[in-house]
Amino acid sequence: MPNLTTVHPAPPPPPKLQAASQDAAIRDAAKQLEASFLTEMLKSAGLGKSREGLGGGGEGEDQFSSFLIRAQAEQITEAGGIGLAESLYHAMKDSSND
Secondary structure, eight states, rough: OTHHHHHOOOOOOOHHHHHHHHHHHHHHHHHHHHHHHHHHHHHHHHOOOGGGGGOOOHHHHHHHHHHHHHHHHHHHHHHTTTTTTHHHHHHHHHHHHH
């Protein structure tokens, strides 16, 4: 009786598809790094701080302002950002080809 639990690995994807998948992963990582950098820059610039004199949004505003800042940073990156993602992409791609 044959062993039904034997698992055979799937063949590797064609080199072209594998390269495209790796390229997409590198680009995504570069965009995430740029968004993280922009998040910290926006926080340092004071975005998301409570407005003391205007009544503000209270505890809720303080709790969720980090989500808003991250979403804004991601939108900036998707709109072209500051060019950091592109530089990071090329640097990571060059280092992966070595």
